[in-house]
Amino acid sequence: MALFHDSGYIRRQGETGIQNGAEYTKIHVSRSAQFMAEYLPGIGCDHWVELAGKLVHFTGYEYSPEQIELDSPQQRVMGGLAGTADVIAQMADRAYLEKCRDRLYPEFELGGMTRQQQADGSETVLYESAQDLLLKTPAFIKQTIETRLQGHFHGLYHHVAAHFGGRNLYMEALENNCRYLEQLIEENNPALLNQPLLRP
Structure with missing residues (x-):
């Protein structure tokens, strides 16, 4: 999930009206979840689709983490780790x-x-x-x-x-x-x- 959390910025072949992936900034996390939903089954990881689609939202602002329904505290920790890593890696960058x-x-x-x-x-x-x-x-x-x-x-x-x-x-x-x-x-x-x- 972490590897694909910004995949929603990628333009698809049919999206000819979009000039730059940044135009998807507001919805790029949901698009990342959709990308994983299509990609993961093809590599034998279809059982991860639902969870990955939820956890990726810990890296964005489309939903508050409290709104994301998960099955266990452990899954919430996983999401928190992904969100934490995303935040601190960006803001700690010397060129931030x-x-x-x-x-x-x-x-x-x-x-x-x-x-x-x-x-x-x-x-x-x-x-x-x-x-x-x-x-x-x-x-x-x-x-x-x-x-x-x-x-x-x-x-x-x-x-x-x-x-x-x-x-x-x-x-x-x-x-x-x-x-x-x-x-x-x-x-x-x-x-x-x-x-x-x-x-x-």
Whole structure:
């Protein structure tokens, strides 16, 4: 499941009206589940289709993990591990800040995620620009730690420390990225616009 969790970005041959896989950002996790439902039986793993289709949603935002019906606490731990790994691997990346500005924002534009349609028909701008996304990233990181890593995934990230002999290098890198970005924002550093953001 983990290997295919982003397979929903792949365009199918008949999807000629789609220019870029990023246009599927909002629904890519459901598309990943559909891909596995079609692929796994062909390799003799049809018995994994239902569970994999549920667990993959721990890596996305289409459903809250609490909404996903599973058969056992062990399966919920499996989903939490997949979701945890997805979050901390992305946010701990040394180039995470540049990727948010130079890759994620364009993906959000293509996927229709820079604006949100309200029930009354009005539209709310979520991100005005790549720089605006960066300005909002520290709050997003902190909310993700509290709501997803600590909340939905029950602090499973703490177990990473055992692999590194006591230190959680992923969380250290993630938190360093957040602090460094907060520093750049406080300084109104021009690097926020278009310069390399790799932290020292």
